[in-house]
Amino acid sequence: MKRVIIVLFIAIAMLSIVACKNDGKSEGGLTGKITMSGSTTVLPIAQACAEEFMNLNPNVDISVRGGGSSIGIKDIMNNSAQIGNASRDAKDKEIKKAADTGINLYQNIVANDGIAVIVNPVNQITNLTLQQIQDIYTGKLTNWNQLGGADMKIVVVSRDTSSGTYEIFFKKALHKNKVKQGAIMVASNNAAVTAVKDSPGAISYAGLGYLNSNVKTVTVDNIKATVPNIVAGTYPISRKLNMYTNGEPTGLTKAFMEFILSAEGQQLVEKQGFIKITN
The missing domain is CATH 3.40.190.10 (Periplasmic binding protein-like II)
Incomplete structure (x- = not known):
């Protein structure tokens, strides 16, 4: 009897794993929160990608707000956001100011425009x-x-x-x-x-x-x-459209950036009217 119960438990567990893989909502078992701010140009890309990424990862929360490219870069420098959206490259003076406080403004190019x-x-x-x-x-x-x-x-x-x-x-x-x-x-x-x-x-x-x-x-x-x-x-x-991070992205932020740069993410870029970087 015990053997039957164990076999049934294993079978149910295996079915659960298959179901999770098929519905796409336990991708890596990711959890946590990301805050993004900055460029209103990059905003629709950020919103569309964040929405789909959260659909795939229900335990992830991504907050997206605008304010302008300068605000996005400033928020990285102030550690008030994990991703700073910018429709321009960081200025030399911004890079230097960030470096003076131990922040490495790392450019992640996500689209052309x-x-x-x-x-x-x-x-x-x-x-x-x-x-x-x-x-x-x-x-x-x-x-x-x-x-x-x-x-x-x-x-x-x-x-x-x-x-x-x-x-x-x-x-x-x-x-x-x-x-x-x-x-x-x-x-x-x-x-x-x-x-x-x-x-x-x-x-x-x-x-x-x-x-x-x-x-x-x-x-x-x-x-x-x-x-x-x-x-x-x-x-x-x-121009290039960017998402700046403090150094190369790691952890949850890295997973999100990889999603944006994936085929699915770049399709979302195109749906927003912008140009994928693989063109």
Whole structure:
């Protein structure tokens, strides 16, 4: 009788193991919490990957918040987050400041992206050169008729200076020339898109994952912000999207990063409108 009970116990245990493997919800038996903060561009990638990772690992809790790339990097330096999302590379001064306090800002590249220049759909303009974009944002050009468009005031919409998107645009499009006084400064990609949608004369810029039919993307130097052009490096305003950690990720954070870089994770990157790093 005892032998029968033991055999039944083993059989039930084996069935339980098989069931766990099949439902995918005990992947590595992971437990713990991860806090992520930073870039609003990286935010949808972080949210989508966190949701799926928690579905696979019910005992894991991942908190995701925005705030801008500078905030994400700062939170790593302050040990208030395990992952700092950034749509730009860490600055030399940030790396040095972190190192002075024993923090190693480690760059984990999770996606590729392009920063599209957007206008309202009623705008007749379809292409802008980098020089024209610079002249618009520095205030040298103030009316669309100066560029062959309608007689309409140009409404300049830019990201705030804590934004990684702003940093890349500032370097690659504006060549480090300051945005003119009086420009509308917004805190997120969504806010930039909304501002352009609501103002016929507006111009702004946003990551690929935020583009929709409410705005029109113009070519830059006659080059479209497409996946092939961004991967090839021909589109002039492109970038890597990052998740910074304090040193190489370990433990639960490492498992989460490996998931993002897996085929499944990179599919989620593409679903959010961004470009997988394996392209």
